[in-house]
Amino acid sequence: MDTQAILENQQKYLWPSHMTLYGQPLPLARGDGMYLYDVEGNRYLDFFGGILTVSVGHCHPKVTEALTRQVQTLVHTSTLYPHENHVDLAEKLAQITPGRLQTSYILNSGTEANETAVMLAKAATGAQEVIALRHGYSGRSALAMSLTGQSAWRIGGTQILGIKHAMNPYCYRCPLKLTYPACGIACAEDIEDLIQTTTSGRVAAFLAEPIQGVGGFVTAPPEYFEIATNIIRRYGGLFICDEVQTGFGRTGKHWFGIQHWDVEPDIMTMAKGIANGSPIGVTIATPEVASKLEGLTISTFGGNPVSCAAALATIQVMEEEASPDHVEEVGTHLRQGLEALGEKYPLIGDVRGMGLMQGVEMVRDRETKEPAGKEIAHLFEATRERGLLIGKGGLYGNALRISPPLVATKDDVDQALEILDYTFAEVQEMV
Numbered sequence: 065m066d067t068q069a070i071l072e073n074q075q076k077y078l079w080p081s082h083m084t085l086y087g088q089p090l091p092l093a094r095g096d097g098m099y100l101y102d103v104e105g106n107r108y109l110d111f112f113g114g115i116l117t118v119s120v121g122h123c124h125p126k127v128t129e130a131l132t133r134q135v136q137t138l139v140h141t142s143t144l145y146p147h148e149n150h151v152d153l154a155e156k157l158a159q160i161t162p163g164r165l166q167t168s169y170i171l172n173s174g175t176e177a178n179e180t181a182v183m184l185a186k187a188a189t190g191a192q193e194v195i196a197l198r199h200g201y202s203g204r205s206a207l208a209m210s211l212t213g214q215s216a217w218r219i220g221g222t223q224i225l226g227i228k229h230a231m232n233p234y235c236y237r238c239p240l241k242l243t244y245p246a247c248g249i250a251c252a253e254d255i256e257d258l259i260q261t262t263t264s265g266r267v268a269a270f271l272a273e274p275i276q277g278v279g280g281f282v283t284a285p286p287e288y289f290e291i292a293t294n295i296i297r298r299y300g301g302l303f304i305c306d307e308v309q310t311g312f313g314r315t316g317k318h319w320f321g322i323q324h325w326d327v328e329p330d331i332m333t334m335a336k337g338i339a340n341g342s343p344i345g346v347t348i349a350t351p352e353v354a355s356k357l358e359g360l361t362i363s364t365f366g367g368n369p370v371s372c373a374a375a376l377a378t379i380q381v382m383e384e385e386a387s388p389d390h391v392e393e394v395g396t397h398l399r400q401g402l403e404a405l406g407e408k409y410p411l412i413g414d415v416r417g418m419g420l421m422q423g424v425e426m427v428r429d430r431e432t433k434e435p436a437g438k439e440i441a442h443l444f445e446a447t448r449e450r451g452l453l454i455g456k457g458g459l460y461g462n463a464l465r466i467s468p469p470l471v472a473t474k475d476d477v478d479q480a481l482e483i484l485d486y487t488f489a490e491v492q493e494m495v
């Protein structure tokens with residue numbers, strides 16, 4: 065099928081609500097390592113990694129081999145029957161996750177993982193209310209959309225009651241108009257007031273991403289999570305850390321984003337990068353917390369042996385070729401390059417993030433911080449034409465999300481920076 069036929073069928077048979085990053089959707093045909101190819105055979109350097117999912121490069125041979133072997137042996141079990149891959153993956157996750165996290169529920173997506181985490185927190189604490197963060201993104205179910213802190217992703221006004229949204233630690237656009245560190249991390253301290261004034265005084269959980277992904281890679285200051293989780297625990301709640309985007313070495317140095325803040329979650333959710341693109345989500349908890357869920361649970365596709373095989377192979381490849389140390393080294397190179405672009409182009413208002421999860425917020429004017437909407441749209445079309453794929457996010461849709469597969473090298477980063485440099489030069493002229 066050529067581009068036109070795919071786009072015609074998309075328009076005819078898929079919901080118009082499917083989001084696209086470009087004026088015209090980009091139909092893909094195949095992937096190989098750091099590259100994607102469209103149906104016309106054009107090659108793109110992938111610096112979005114399938115929304116931070118393709119951790120070890122497209123169609124990595126070791127992951128493909130593990131998938132093929134499992135597909136030829138047994139495709140489906142359901143959670144009714146234990147399988148070697150299922151328990152092996154759970155054991156591996158217990159080894160690499162921080163603190164006392166040990167027992168997993170393996171599902172199919174990040175949304176399901178967050179649903180399951182909140183269900184568990186409510187069961188474990190006996191409380192019903194949950195604190196989430198403004199600008200956060202938790203998925204697409206009714207509960208996940210209610211946890212989400214961006215109106216664009218709370219479609220149809222669906223509202224699960226009992227969720228309160230705290231201010232997010234967005235230093236570039238401080239919700240309290242303060243400046244770090246003189247602010248005393250007032251946004252975190254305000255969680256206590258939020259609990260005292262808008263809840264019954266007992267909360268089940270605080271759910272937060274270490275770095276807000278869809279929120280535009282908003283990165284909390286070093287003190288934030290300790291203050292926030294201390295408050296939550298004083299009011300009986302658990303800390304659910306959503307590592308769907310930040311997990312599996314993405315932020316460099318550690319396996320999980322929250323380890324940069326040295327805080328231990330009671331429950332952690334994961335998806336995306338764990339299996340290099342095979343559908344999977346996981347809710348891991350401490351044994352004490354997990355044991356509080358009374359009754360029986362079942363999931364038809366949960367613990368799927370094929371997805372678990374992909375996850376085990378992906379983690380092994382990360383250990384061999386894309387360790388958190390590698391990500392830190394290449395991520396630092398990327399960060400330095402982006403900061404250098406920031407010196408050159410006033411359109412760049414902020415560079416933030418960690419490891420290979422770097423955000424660039426584009427503004428029309430550094431004083432007013434007016435979001436550069438038209439300019440980012442132009443930058444997307446031009447980078448695509450030059451063979452580079454990147455992502456975007458943020459409440460105002462003006463933050464670039466630069467997050468290549470973790471196997472990216474410094475040479476890959478240099479290629480991407482070169483394309484960004486040309487393109488920023490062109491877009492800067494428009495302002």
Ligand SMILES: Cc1ncc(COP(=O)(O)O)c(C=O)c1O
Pocket residue numbers: 172173174175176178201202203204273277278306307308309335336345
């Ligand atoms: C932080 C975070 N949590 C949860 C989700 C939902 O995951 P999924 O799309 O796999 O349901 C996403 C998806 O982007 C996410 O970024």
